[in-house]
Amino acid sequence: MLEAPVVITAALLYLGLLFAVAWWGDRRADQGKSIIANPTIYALSMAVYCTTWTFYGSVGRAAVSGIGFLPVYLGPTLVMALGWFVLLKMIRIVKANRITSIADFISSRYGKSHLLGGLVTVIAVVGIIPYIALQLKAMSSTVSLLLSYPEIVMPGRSATMSVAADMSFYIALILAAFTIVFGTRHLDATERHEGMVAAIALESGVKLVAFLAVGVFVTYGIYNGLGDIFEHVATHPDLRHLVSAIPSGQGYTGWFALIVLSAMALLFLPRQFQVAVVENVNEAHLKRAAWLFPLYLLLINIFVLPIALGGLLHFAGQGVDADTFVLTLPMSQRHEGLTLLVFIGGLSAGTGMVIVETIALSTMVCNDLVMPLLLRHKRQSLEESKDLSGLLLGIRRGAIVAILLLGYLYFRLAGEAYALVAIGLISFSAVAQFAPAMIGGMYWRGGTRGGALAGLAAGFVVWGYTLLLPSFAKSGWLPAAFLTQGMFGIELLRPQQLFGLSGLDEISHCLFWSLFANIGAYVGVSLLRPPMVAEATQATVFVDALKDTxxxxxxxxxxxxxxxxxxxxxxxxxxxxxxxxxxxxxxxxxxxxxxxxxxxxxxxxxxxxxxxxxxxxxxxxxxxxxxxxxxxxxSIDEVMHILDEASQLRTYSRELERKSRELTAATLELQEANERLQELDRVKDDIMSSVTHELRTPLTSIRAFSELLRDDPKMHLADRERFLGLIVSEAERLTRLINQTLDLAKIESGRADWNGCELDLKEVVEQSIAATSQLFREKEAQVDVDLPDNLPPILADRDRLIQVMLNLLSNAVKFLAPGTGRVRVGLRALADGLEVSVTDNGPGIRPADQELIFEKFRQVGDTMTAKPSGTGLGLPISRRIVEHFGGRLWVESVPGEGATFRFTLPFAEANVEATVA
Amino acid sequence: MHRRILAGDRLIAAFLVGCALFNYPLLSVFDRHAVIFELPLVYAYVFAAWAFVIGLMAWAVERRVK
Structure with missing residues (x-):
């Protein structure tokens, strides 16, 4: 069933599906209904990290080094934990400056330098070419394997064939055509490709499902679960080392180096930068992706070791390349459906990588390599042309074809000598060279264009010497002596034991020396001179990207x-x-x-x-x-001045905001104080007018009687004594009035002296009754008391409280009818305090008057007929005193049946608590 | 704002935990011939530690802070 036409048709149908998804995604984007504005799609698109390296190569790696295939997935996991900080900052910078690629990012950071952008582009293209070769190798070998189905025949060496007979050449061309149609149909100012991202997310889903399917098939179809496979392995002496330990050739240093390397690759691979930063729709998506993407990596790696071990056991001694186990295991079981699914999964992994990577690289080549050259040499014709968008698209399409052909070339030259993963690591090491200039550029203001150029160049040269050239030497395109004796026969220059450094695997070795040279040159040269105008400007734009500049x-x-x-x-x-x-x-x-x-x-x-x-x-x-x-x-001085001003302005404006807030608060307080003052003023005026009115009444009486006495010397003695008595009592009333007015004014203004202490209320009441007993006797009134013993103390001022009681008692007496009056004084405990009541059987108070009597100078009753005998201040003062100690004073009365004045006072403890609280 | 800072700190903590769990010397403790749940010890350890770190990160970003 798996004949060539079937395989080819399936592949073409799949590519067609991708294209349809991309077309639909673009259309929705144009309508403003983005289908990729979703954190899960974002995380899946980041999984373009998993290429045929992961799909086929990991198993090959695991067959040699056990779990040594894993660190390149642990590094990205760790980076995603920091992604919330680093990626967020990159996204902000990219969006604010319309940056479209890593080359643009670095060139923009160091003063929009053409030279730097060009250098980054060259490094990226040269560095990624082995990676593209890896995809070509994996895809072409799987196609040849499938075409020989049901036999399992390892594909022959491409290098020995003519180009025209080499399948990988045609695959490269098909991929180029597909990418061109896919990614460069029109020119967008932001270089965003929503359709492409949607297709990539779909591909990530397909490759995960395919890989899990083959993993389950091998583990539970061919063997009886994980335990079964590991038991088989334990009996094989030459396989045991794979499952037990970190491979000896790699060691902990190599393991650590791969974690660091892959962490940098996740940030700085052009395709990762494209999907994670440039294509990011919403920075909040980073949060979900922070754990979803690592989870994807974990899932796609679970069955790698079981498949590798299963393959090694199954194909022992048959010369089957471990890089092909994922495909050859289902083939060997004649499981055609699964074989086709695996093939499609591998196609997903390969095409996804090639599409995004070449689109990202072609943007770089066009924007940072070709355009600057055209600007320099063909400025005239560029400025005359009306519409250059066609030219730009042409450059990009050319770049895509060129990059894929270079990938093919590398595959022919060096690809055969290496396993898939080893080729990929060469590319990883190349993009790691961007780390110092990128990270330094985002967090350090001092980096300069010269420093970045020197660092990148130094790192690139060391990378080329310690990793790229040896890969040619190992394939026989350079003399083997280059490896064993060093350049020009100088032992110290042996590329993989540079300056005698040995004991590291080739990746750790290259990583150490290249980053050593890179960081050293970057920092060293940057420190030689202060940043210039453009550098200082851009440094601020990049470093302060998370602040509001x-x-x-x-x-x-x-x-x-x-x-x-x-x-x-x-x-x-x-x-x-x-x-x-x-x-x-x-x-x-x-x-x-x-x-x-x-x-x-x-x-x-x-x-x-x-x-x-x-x-x-x-x-x-x-x-x-x-x-x-x-x-x-x-000038640099002006720029620094403006930057200083900008930051000073920010400081000033913050200061200003703070001051203005304080001012508002102060104004509010002032307003309140003013209102209080006005209120007091009004109260004072009220009192003054009432007082003068109230003072006039007794004064008038005194004056009238005095004049009578003066004008009539022959007045009878009895009359004279009566008038003198009246004068004395009016003068007493006047004195009382003045005292009480002063008292009330003191209380209201808060200047009264209070001597609060714990009191036995019963004692106070008894003392007050004793003091007023004369009044009761005069009216022949009866006083009943109901005062229980052992009540808890209350907190109040003794003299003030006696004042209240005297007032209430004398009020009661005042309205009693002579002879039949009864006054009852009660005291009882409430839940939180004590209540005192003074009940009389006088005329009572009308409901309408029951609140009025507590107002100043208000005396109820018919003032026309009955001469007022009080000052009108007693009850207001009493109420204020009770309220001061947290109590309440009120009256209950039914007209004709007497009145009851009650007041409450809280217990001493409750009062203390209230004060503390 | 407060919530953002806390989530960020948790992510940094997850990063540091991951760095410690995935590398020498903790890794070497499990780097020996042994079997746990029918699986080689180091294989089981790396995947368990990995899943743990991913869980931490998910907890850091998805959990609502009261």
Whole structure:
């Protein structure tokens, strides 16, 4: 059943499906209904990390070194824990500056340097080529294996065939065509490919399902579970070492080096940068991806060792390459459906990697290598051309074909000598060279263009010498003496024991020396001189990316430019229609209907430059914008000044906000204080007017009687004595009135003296009754008391409390009818305090008056007929005293049946608690 | 804001735990001939530690802080 037409049809159908998904994704994106705005899709797209290296190569690696295949998945797991910090910062920088690739990132950071962007591009292309060769090797060998089904025949050496007869050549061409159709159909200013991401996420799903299927099949179909396989292995002396320990050739150093290496690869591989940073839709997706992506890695690795061991047991002595076990095991069992699924899974792994990687690289080649060269040498014709978007697409398509052909070339030259994983590690080591310039650029302001150039160049050269050239030597394209005796026969220069350093595996060895040279040169050269204008500016933009820097770029631009020139410039690269739309959208965002002004402000220039940066790279965009704008160069002092000002402004504005908050609070307090003052003032006025009125009454009486006495010397003695008695009692009333007014004023203004202490309320009540007994006798009234013993003490001022009691008792007496009056004084305990009641059988108080009597100078009763005998201040003062000690004073009365005045006071302990609380 | 800082600290903790669990010398403790649940000890250990670190990270970012 698995004849060539079936296999080819299945492969083409699968590629067609991918294409349909991508087309649908792009369409939805254009409609604004993104299908990739989902953290799970984001995590799956990151799984483009798992290529045919993982799908076929891991098993091959495990067959040699046991669990030595694992560290390259542990490193990414660890990095994802830090991804919330590092990736987030990268995403912010990329979005703010419209960066489209690693080359653009580094070039932009160190002052938009063409040279640096070009160098990064060269390193990336050269470094990734072995990785692409790996995919070609894996895919071509699986196709040849399938074509010889049901026999299992290891594919012959490509190097011995002519190119025309070599299957991998055609695979490279098909992949190139597919990638071109896939990724470069149109030019987008942000270089985002939603459709591609959707397809990649689908591929990640397919390869995981395929790999798990074959893992379950081998473990539970061919063998009886994991335990069974490991038991078989235990009986094989030459396999036992695979399951027991870290492989001896690798050691803990090698293990650690691979973790570090893969951690850097996850951040700096062009395709990972593309899916994780450039294609990120929403930075919140990072959170879910932080554990979902590592979980994916764990799942796809669970069955690697069982498959490797199963294959080794099954094919013992048959010369089957362990890199093909994933496919050959189901083939050997004649399981055609599973075989086809595995083939499709491998195709997913390979095409996913090749598509994203070559698209990312072609963007770099176009923006950071070809465009700068064209700008330098063909400036004239570029500036005359109306629409350059076709040219840009052409460059990218050419770059895709060239990169795949270079991959094929490497496969022919060196691919045969290595297993899949070993080839991949060469590429990993190359992209690790970006780490110092990238990480340093994001967290250290001092890095300069010179430092980055020196570091990258040094690291790249060491990498080439210790890893790439030896791979050619091992394939026989360089003399073997290069490896064993060193360059020019100098032993110290042996590429894999450089300067006599031995005891490390080749990857750790290369990683150590290349990063040593790289970091040393980067830091060393950076420290030689202070950063220049552009470097200092960009350092701030990158290092402070997580702070709110606002439009720093716009602040740092000074010059003149015309809107029409800028739009024309953008139009030449993006197409006039797209430029028109982008500028109109910008105007709408700025709240203006149209860009009518002729002069562009710094912000618009910044906007135009970032649009261009998406299409041709930030360095070229800088040059192109400078060509249409008259710019005034800023000196380093000016830039530092502006940057200082910007940061000072931020500090000042924070300070200002704090001050203003404090001011608001102070104003509020002042307002309250003012209101209180006004209230007091009003109270004082009230009292003054009432007092003067109240004082006038007794004064008038005194004066009238005094005049009577003066004017009538012959007045009878009896009359005279009566008048004198009246004068004395009115004068007493006047004194009482003045005393009470002063007293009330003191209480209300809070200046009264309170001597709070624990009191036995019963004693106070008894003392008060004794003091007023004369009054009761005069009215022949009866006093009943009901005062229980042993009540808890209360907290109050004794004299004040007696004042309250005297007031209540004298009030009661005042309204009693002579002879028949009864007053009852009660005391009882409540839940939280004591209650005192004074009940009389006088006329009572009308409900309407029951609150009025507590107001100042209000005496109820008919003032026309009955002469007021009190001051009208007794009850108000009493109520304030009771309230001061946390109690309440009120009256209950039914007219005609007497009145009961009650007040409560809390227990001493409760009061203390209230004070403490 | 407070929640963000806490989640970030937890992720850093997961990173440090992972660094310790995945490397020498802890790794060497399990690097010997032994079988646990029918599996080679080092194989079981690495996967268990790996799953543990992933669990930590999931807990750090997904759990709502009260």
């Amino acid at each position: 606002g439009q720093l770029g716009a602040v740092l631009w000074r010059g003149r430019a015309k809107v029409s020139d800028l739009q024309g410039l953008v139009g030449r690269f993006l197409g006039p229609a797209r430029a028109q739309a982008a500028f109109a959208a910008y105007a709408r965002r700025q709240g203006r209907g149209k860009l009518v002004t002729l002069e562009a402000d710094a912000q618009l220039v910044q906007f135009a430059e970032s649009l261009l940066a998406g299409a041709i790279g930030s360095a070229s965009a800088r040059v192109m914008v400078a060509s249409v704008a008259k710019e005034e160069p800023l």
